[in-house]
Structures are given as C-alpha cells and as structure tokens.
Amino acid sequence: MTWHKTKAMVHPAVSARGFWVMGDQVTVRAKLVGTALNVIDVTVPPGSGTPPHTHSSAEIFRILEGTLTIWTMIDGVAREYEAEPGDVVTIPGDAPHGYRNAGSVPATFMAIVDDEMIAFFEEAASKDAPSGPPTAEMVSRVIELTGRHGIQILQAA
Structure with a gap:
C-alpha cells in the first residue's frame, strides 16, 4: 500500500470560489485530487433552473435547502x-434531466460533477448576479457553450 502518498484535505468554505451561470449561483467547493470528481453548491433562485438536457457525465445532487422539481x-x-x-x-450519464425551483424561496443543493461540467460552468460564468431574466444574448452564448462541452439541450418538457 502507498499510504504515504495519500492524505485527507479540508477545503475551508472561505476558499470556495463562486460565480453565476444564467440565474443560478455556483460555488466550487472541492476537487478530489487524482480524479475527475468535484463538489459544488448550487443556489437556484425562485423561477430559475435548467432546461431538459443530456450529457455523458453522471451527477449526484443532495438537496440542502428549499425544494427542487427534478425532471x-x-x-x-x-x-x-x-x-x-x-x-x-442520482442522474446517470446520458439520462435526460433538468430541474427548476417552483417555490418562493431559493433552493440549494450540493452536487458531485466531473471536470467537463466544471469547465462548462467556468466558461459560462459571470461574476455578477443577473439583474433579471436571462437576455437573448446570454441564452445564445450558453447554448453555444453547451455544444462545445457535450451538453445537448432538449425540447421543453
């Protein structure tokens, strides 16, 4: 065994980096070194969410606050x-899925995602919270990025 090469790590909340992707706030909390696994927190304001989509990577969500409607x-x-x-x-790779916050308070979930999803989030990121619904320009940019990152947007459910 190579115990000397392994170590546990604490990832303090103050070292997390956050940004906005469309209407959702994404905070990257940790990466498991030597793997493609990442832990993020996502805060979904009322009325926000993702359209139905697919991608090859699996995801795991643990709801922390509020309620999400999962499709x-x-x-x-x-x-x-x-x-x-x-x-x-739990969402297997290539499974059509989406979510929305139909409630009146923000919903927050922790997710385990792979490096490709992190790359998409970082490329689609904005430092500032949106001041309203996504603009046509924002939607077009994100749709272009989804294609580059292996995400397929499906017709609305």
Missing part, C-alpha cells in the same frame, strides 16, 4: 419529482 426521462416517459432537503438525486 427526468425514464424509458421514454417524462416524470417529475419534488426533491426536498436531505433527498439525494
């Missing part, structure tokens, strides 16, 4: 689930 396509059938604090949502 998935299983065996050709669209389904929606209400995910509440403490719930864990």
